[in-house]
Amino acid sequence: MSSLQAIRYRRGELLVLDQLRLPHEHHYDPVSTSEEAFDCIRSMRVRGAPAIAIVAALAHAVELHSGAHLSSAATTPDGTVAYIDSRLDYLYESRPTAVDLGNAITNLKNVVRDVDVQGQEAGAASSKIVEAYIAAAEEIFRKDTDTNKSIGAHGAAWLLANAPAKSAEGKVAVLTHCNTGSLATSGHGTALGIIRSLHQAGQLAHAFCTETRPYNQGSRLTAFELVFEKIPSTLITDSMAGALFNTRRERDHIAAVIVGADRVVRNGDTANKIGTYALSVLARHHGVKFIVAAPTTSIDLRTETGAGIKIEERKPEELTQISGAVVGKDGKVDTSRTERVAIADQTIGVWNPAFDVTPAELIDAVVTEKGVVTKGADGKFDFRDIMPERWADVVGQ
Ligand SMILES: CSC[C@@H](O)[C@@H](O)C(=O)COP(=O)(O)O
Numbered sequence: 001m002s003s004l005q006a007i008r009y010r011r012g013e014l015l016v017l018d019q020l021r022l023p024h025e026h027h028y029d030p031v032s033t034s035e036e037a038f039d040c041i042r043s044m045r046v047r048g049a050p051a052i053a054i055v056a057a058l059a060h061a062v063e064l065h066s067g068a069h070l071s072s073a074a075t076t077p078d079g080t081v082a083y084i085d086s087r088l089d090y091l092y093e094s095r096p097t098a099v100d101l102g103n104a105i106t107n108l109k110n111v112v113r114d115v116d117v118q119g120q121e122a123g124a125a126s127s128k129i130v131e132a133y134i135a136a137a138e139e140i141f142r143k144d145t146d147t148n149k150s151i152g153a154h155g156a157a158w159l160l161a162n163a164p165a166k167s168a169e170g171k172v173a174v175l176t177h178c179n180t181g182s183l184a185t186s187g188h189g190t191a192l193g194i195i196r197s198l199h200q201a202g203q204l205a206h207a208f209c210t211e212t213r214p215y216n217q218g219s220r221l222t223a224f225e226l227v228f229e230k231i232p233s234t235l236i237t238d239s240m241a242g243a244l245f246n247t248r249r250e251r252d253h254i255a256a257v258i259v260g261a262d263r264v265v266r267n268g269d270t271a272n273k274i275g276t277y278a279l280s281v282l283a284r285h286h287g288v289k290f291i292v293a294a295p296t297t298s299i300d301l302r303t304e305t306g307a308g309i310k311i312e313e314r315k316p317e318e319l320t321q322i323s324g325a326v327v328g329k330d331g332k333v334d335t336s337r338t339e340r341v342a343i344a345d346q347t348i349g350v351w352n353p354a355f356d357v358t359p360a361e362l363i364d365a366v367v368t369e370k371g372v373v374t375k376g377a378d379g380k381f382d383f384r385d386i387m388p389e390r391w392a393d394v395v396g397q
Helices: 034-042 049-065 077-092 100-113 122-162 191-200 217-228 238-252 276-286 388-394
Strands: 007-010 013-017 028-030 172-176 204-210 233-236 254-259 263-265 270-273 289-293 321-327 333-342 355-358 365-368 371-373
Touching: 007 049, 007 122, 013 049, 028 034, 034 049, 034 077, 049 077, 049 100, 049 122, 077 100, 077 122, 100 122, 122 172, 122 191, 122 254, 122 289, 122 365, 122 371, 172 191, 172 238, 191 204, 191 254, 191 289, 204 217, 204 238, 217 233, 233 238, 238 254, 238 276, 254 276, 270 276, 276 289, 276 355
Parallel strands: 172 204, 172 254, 204 233, 254 289, 289 365
Antiparallel strands: 007 013, 013 028, 263 270, 270 355, 321 333, 365 371
């Protein structure tokens, strides 16, 4: 395998890497309908805010390419737009917290409404709308990697200029949480993209990654990506972050916690994987920078504060059971055999929120593809300058 790819696409065919089988197996599932995409997203075979949006958008593109709209009697322009809307509305329900999916859906709905079909025969007009949808979905996929590379460059430059600690060679160490790399995006990654960019520039001393309980995106996915990219790295459990900062911050030149985002709202409050908030409190206490890496597609200007974010709650089994490859008596991992085991009393009550909200107050910088946003003299984030059109559209002048 030459590079990690969560999503493989060519017109008419979408293949999605089953992340539940990682790191032991690399299996791609064909996804060719909205129902298959919904299931793939809900069951977290694909996850990560940008990747969820891309899979939903492309799955419907494949569905349209196969002519699914024709069998749904959507052969008039209005019927075609209504059909596309209904499939996108259905996909929107797959996971609630990440805003990228909602933003992609709004964008795609606008695209199909903007197609000029004046004076055209119904069939030709319908095809033109379908073609515009497919091209727009492909563009979301194509643009994502460029966006992430830009986030990587902006974030690395900002951190090197603002790091509270650096090695004698000017390098920094960082801690990241969850998975925000190639597996959560179309490539390069957001928070992991900054780490990748620092490493490529020879300015990364070390990357620490948390296990990210309960779903273990850190140990299953980020650790896998770091090893794959040969980035010097260490895995810790979520509960070790405080001790890491307390005992090794100076020795290891730990300059920042860098995380991704599922939704950054207008005042900068940020929903991200459960455990992010605790890391932001620890970072502030220890004088470590706290950086959110997020494409502008993860920014939700409609929601004013974190109190308005819907937090997904997931099933108890994610805490009380775990699956993994079998380790033989000789200590060797048998990747052909995976097992699910119980790790808690199966009747205990469970609270399993998938995300938490970090208040803007504890965030030092939001790194987007358009640049780095920090707080103004009033202590507030202002996204007006990096997304003026969306701001005017949503918030007004
Ligand atoms: C670039 S991915 C950013 C976030 O989506 C990521 O940090 C995260 O919280 C993912 O959660 P997940 O539940 O695995 O979809």
